[in-house]
Amino acid sequence: MPIIPFDDQNPPILPLNLPKDEIIRLEVGGWTHSFNPDPTAVLVIRDPYEVVESLSLTFASTDPHNPAYAIKALAKILRERLDVPVQEIQVTPPRLDESVPF
Numbered sequence: 821m822p823i824i825p826f827d828d829q830n831p832p833i834l835p836l837n838l839p840k841d842e843i844i845r846l847e848v849g850g851w852t853h854s855f856n857p858d859p860t861a862v863l864v865i866r867d868p869y870e871v872v873e874s875l876s877l878t879f880a881s882t883d884p885h886n887p888a889y890a891i892k893a894l895a896k897i898l899r900e901r902l903d904v905p906v907q908e909i910q911v912t913p914p915r916l917d918e919s920v921p922f
Contacts, residue, residue, distance in 0.1 A: 840902050842866045844874055848895050849909040852880050857913040861891045863898075 844864040851857040863877040881890035898904040 838865060840904070842868070843898070843902065843904050845905040845907050846895055846898050847907045847909050848891055850878075850911045851913040858882050859887050859891045861894050 842865050844866060847862040847864065848859075850860040850862060852860055858880045860881075861879045863879065864874050865877065867873065867875050879891070879894065881887045883890060895906045899906045
């Protein structure tokens with residue numbers, strides 16, 4: 821497989837076949853650590869190789885008009901269709917430190 825630059829405008833889409841019983845929970849309420857924080861959802865799954873208790877896959881919604889929609893839709897689909905527990909966490913979005921001059 822060729823090396824793909826991190827900032828590729830058209831990254832490949834790779835399917836992820838994940839059995840329902842491998843999904844532990846979805847955590848919603850987090851934020852990216854960026855200039856303009858975006859909401860995140862963290863899918864917690866079992867480690868298939870049992871090296872650690874669980875692995876986390878973080879999804880961020882970067883839609884500039886309604887960033888919360890994709891996270892809410894993902895939570896609803898997982899909760900209603902797959903009966904995955906959805907845990908709401910309360911994380912304050914990071915703020916720009918205005919005391920930094922650059």
